[in-house]
Amino acid sequence: MKGVKVEVDMYKNLRQSYIDGESQRQIAKRLGISRQTVKKYCEGKAHPDVRKSYERLPDTITPEVKHFILDCFRIDKEEHLKKQKHSAKRIYDRLVAEKNFLGAESTIRKAVKEFKEDQTIPPQAIMPLSYEPGEAIQIDWGEVTVYINGEKTKLHTFCGRLCYSCDIFVQIFKSANEEAFLEAQQLMFNFFGGIPKRIIFDNAKVAVKEGFGIYAKPQNKYRSFSAHYAFDLDFCNPAKGNEKSLVENLVGYSRRNFLVPVPRISSIDELNQKLWNDCLKYRATHKVQNRNNSVNIMYQEELRCLNTIPMFQFDTSKTVVTCVDDYSTVRYEKNYYSVPVKYLRKDVTIKGYGNYISILYQNTEIANYIRCYFSGKTEYRLEHYIDLLERKPRSVFNSKPVKTNVTESLLNWGKQLP
Secondary structure: OOOOOOOOOHHHHHHHHOOOOOOOHHHHHHHOOOOHHHHHHHOOOOOOOOOOOOOOOOOOOOHHHHHHHHHHHHHHHHHOOOOOOEEEEHHHHHHHHHHHHOHHHHHHHHHHHHHHHOOOOOOOOOOOOOOOOOOEEEEEEEEEEEEEEEEEEEEEEEEEOOOOOOOOOEEHHHHHHOOHHHHHHHHHHHHHOEEEEEEOOOOOOOEEOOOOHHOOOOOHHHHHHHHOOOOEEOOOOOHHHHHHHHHHHHHHHHHHHOOOOOOOEEEEEHHHHHHHHHHHHHHHHOOOOOOOOHHHHHHHHHHHOOOOOOOOOOOEEEEEEEEEEOOOOEEOOOOEOOOOHOOOOOOEEEEOOEEEEEEEOOOOEEEEEOOOOOOOOEEHHHHHHHHHHHHHHHHHOOOOOHOOOOOOOHHHHOOOOO
16 A cells, blocks of 8 residues: 555545545545545645645754855855855865765755745846936946947947937937046937936936935036036946836847947047937837837927026036147046147147047147057148148158158159159
8 A cells, every 4th residue: 555646536536435424444445545535635725736745954064064165155255266165065075174074965956945945035026117207317328349440449329218218319429538428428419309307317426426326426517518408417326227228228239230340440530420320210110018109209299398408508628728748738537639730839728528539729729539448559630731831841851740641642642753
């Protein structure tokens, strides 16, 4: 009678016979099973298809063994080495060697798994959110790789997404610095045709001076910028990407859909024009899953609720005043840029924006350049030195402005002239 498995049909027979008045002894004899099994099932207190689960760890997992395992976890956390952590097998081997542990390796594996689960922070449910038209926009930075004139270059994508309509804005910058951050938002306001009541962003240093979340103190210039454009600042809590999940998704979406295959371009302006058009196409053709209306219909609703863009444009640049040196160049951060020689030793204003710089004399632009983020570079414009070359013609073939702007073959041809 030992080892007979009670199937559903036998279980039904057993239960029905007991209800009909047959004794447990008779049922056991007739079905060829033990009286203990009949007793277990006859009153319906158990079911043969439902096996009792035993979660209790074996007696070999003593408090001392548990403490040893948890101490291994603590050491791993302090060392913070992903590839040199205690495995369950290593913990077992150490227990055998150091604590004379006599239990099975499988017991330790099970214990390690359970203790790790106890220490793991359970996933939190994400609260579904709903926004009113014009209420808010989420912004974020991402990274992307492109080829500019054949050179592989890492750039930064600024992404913005209206929370009600889910309309999108994406542009590329050479750096994610303050001037690019503010300039990007200006462009975003122009693209959307207005300004939302608040902007949701993380605690990046470009925006936050100190603190986080509701305790964050914005950078002085960003506070001034938000005052001019009349929007509230809403900073997320640390490591809470779900608080701006709309734009988090946009960072990946734009990379996959707008920037694959890897763009090969001649300038950032060229790529930004493409992205601008991509965003317009998204607005015109896209419908977000589980929404009744298209992005375009919801955007038109939202547009009426956006605040008006002020007439005065906030200066987003990083501005310095400097003197033109004897080489007719000016220094901005760690690089030099030439200006026409007639401005030698005059004070000029340099305005650095996200992707370019503008050099002004008495509020009139005298030169502009694509902004260089390397160090120790000098940008020469040949036209800035024409007057000087006319006065010093013997310097032509050794002149840096000439050498950096004229092809070697043309220089060699010039040297052959009488």
